[in-house]
Amino acid sequence: MSTALSSAPTDVAPTSAAPLPSAILGTYKRPSPLFVRGEGVRLFDDTGKSYLDMVAGIAVMSLGHGDAGVSRVIHETLATGLIHTSNLYRTAPGERLAEWFVRHSFASKVFYCNSGAEANEAAFKFARRWARAQGHEQKVGIVSLRGAFHGRLPGTLAATDRPSYRQPFLPLMAGVQIVERDLDDLRAALDPETVAAVIVEPIQGEGGVRVLEPEFLRALRELTHERDVLLILDEIQCGLGRTGHLFAHEGVGIVPDMCTIAKPMANGLPMGAVLVNEPVAGAMQPGDHGTTFGGGPLVAAVAEHVVQRLAEPALLAHVREMGCWLHGELTAMMQRTGKIRAIRGMGMMWGIDTHEPAAAIVGRAFERGLLLVGAGEHTVRLVPPLVMSQAELTEALVLFEASLREE
Numbered sequence: 358m359s360t361a362l363s364s365a366p367t368d369v370a371p372t373s374a375a376p377l378p379s380a381i382l383g384t385y386k387r388p389s390p391l392f393v394r395g396e397g398v399r400l401f402d403d404t405g406k407s408y409l410d411m412v413a414g415i416a417v418m419s420l421g422h423g424d425a426g427v428s429r430v431i432h433e434t435l436a437t438g439l440i441h442t443s444n445l446y447r448t449a450p451g452e453r454l455a456e457w458f459v460r461h462s463f464a465s466k467v468f469y470c471n472s473g474a475e476a477n478e479a480a481f482k483f484a485r486r487w488a489r490a491q492g493h494e495q496k497v498g499i500v501s502l503r504g505a506f507h508g509r510l511p512g513t514l515a516a517t518d519r520p521s522y523r524q525p526f527l528p529l530m531a532g533v534q535i536v537e538r539d540l541d542d543l544r545a546a547l548d549p550e551t552v553a554a555v556i557v558e559p560i561q562g563e564g565g566v567r568v569l570e571p572e573f574l575r576a577l578r579e580l581t582h583e584r585d586v587l588l589i590l591d592e593i594q595c596g597l598g599r600t601g602h603l604f605a606h607e608g609v610g611i612v613p614d615m616c617t618i619a620k621p622m623a624n625g626l627p628m629g630a631v632l633v634n635e636p637v638a639g640a641m642q643p644g645d646h647g648t649t650f651g652g653g654p655l656v657a658a659v660a661e662h663v664v665q666r667l668a669e670p671a672l673l674a675h676v677r678e679m680g681c682w683l684h685g686e687l688t689a690m691m692q693r694t695g696k697i698r699a700i701r702g703m704g705m706m707w708g709i710d711t712h713e714p715a716a717a718i719v720g721r722a723f724e725r726g727l728l729l730v731g732a733g734e735h736t737v738r739l740v741p742p743l744v745m746s747q748a749e750l751t752e753a754l755v756l757f758e759a760s761l762r763e764e
């Protein structure tokens with residue numbers, strides 16, 4: 358074992374166990390225990406310790422771990438022997454899933470890919486293709502907002518407002534501009550001759566769980582219509598049920614030109630998509646974009662099952678109800694402990710600003726068997742499985758409060 362490997366960073370926060378050497382490239386700090394099993398809203402490590410999961414693989418495992426329906430679909434699809442054919446050919450699960458989205462959203466067509474960043478990169482290309490198809494050679498600009506996170510690939514990183522992520526990799530994709538979350542600034546930035554699209558997260562996730570005001574989003578929709586600029590909604594983290602609506606924009610009452618989704622789409626299998634409206638779909642030609650793996654039969658079959666479950670009215674009602682309840686509980690905790698500066702969120706997506714650095718609280722919670730994740734230096738984020746019950750959420754809040762108080 359080389360020293361380079363054994364000195365790789367492994368801890369997200371101080372834990373008592375000695376770090377395990379890891380041959381995985383050190384792009385993440387990870388605590389030392391190995392997770393070996395998942396069940397419902399809990400994960401188990403190799404010592405048998407259980408962890409209540411308020412992270413859900415970062416807003417991915419919306420149906421929880423070891424879901425019987427998801428396992429059944431995986432097994433049934435494996436039994437067909439059809440896991441991958443490439444996008445040179447049609448397969449039934451991908452076709453059915455796209456039809457489902459066309460029936461249940463504004464979309465007229467669906468593009469599949471494997472991750473959130475890939476979905477946003479594709480949406481940027483589609484926006485430029487749409488502008489060129491109209492004969493606008495200079496209309497290539499992409500505008501994103503202060504606090505945005507859209508991914509870590511060259512185009513999406515250019516649209517991501519995190520200097521420490523960007524700086525080591527400059528120059529990023531040209532033509533991308535980050536603008537304040539302010540309508541006057543957006544009015545000044547959206548030049549119809551040079552800007553093809555604006556990309557917005559209805560709730561900024563990595564940027565600290567910032568819920569954009571519905572009035573702001575509605576005014577932005579109007580402005581983009583006026584300026585002939587496409588509106589891309591990045592619902593990779595906040596979409597597919599997390600706000601208590603299938604799509605976050607349904608709760609706001611706006612219709613985008615494109616919507617990107619990923620994280621919970623196949624409950625842990627890599628899957629993303631761009632939902633596009635008719636004008637965008639009409640601009641795309643064979644050969645304009647591609648992916649070897651995107652939307653293969655296994656992931657598409659699982660996604661077909663998952664999105665139908667996430668669209669169930671009873672589940673969405675549960676998320677809305679738990680959202681109201683969490684708001685009350687977190688407000689009371691803020692008053693009781695004096696350790697919280699602000700809370701923001703809705704449904705099953707909450708950001709809690711703390712006086713102490715979030716990493717310290719996340720580390721102590723981990724020791725207590727509670728999984729939390731930060732969203733910026735002083736924000737703890739709660740993005741649990743959407744199926745988490747009120748009793749399980751109560752258990753999580755008790756552990757969270759103890760971790761907060763332990764400073």
Ligand SMILES: Cc1ncc(COP(=O)(O)O)c(C=O)c1O
Nearest residue numbers: 472473474506507508562593594
């Ligand atoms: C809003 C948003 N967009 C894009 C991404 C990138 O997704 P991925 O990590 O799957 O590339 C993320 C990931 O956290 C996200 O939260």
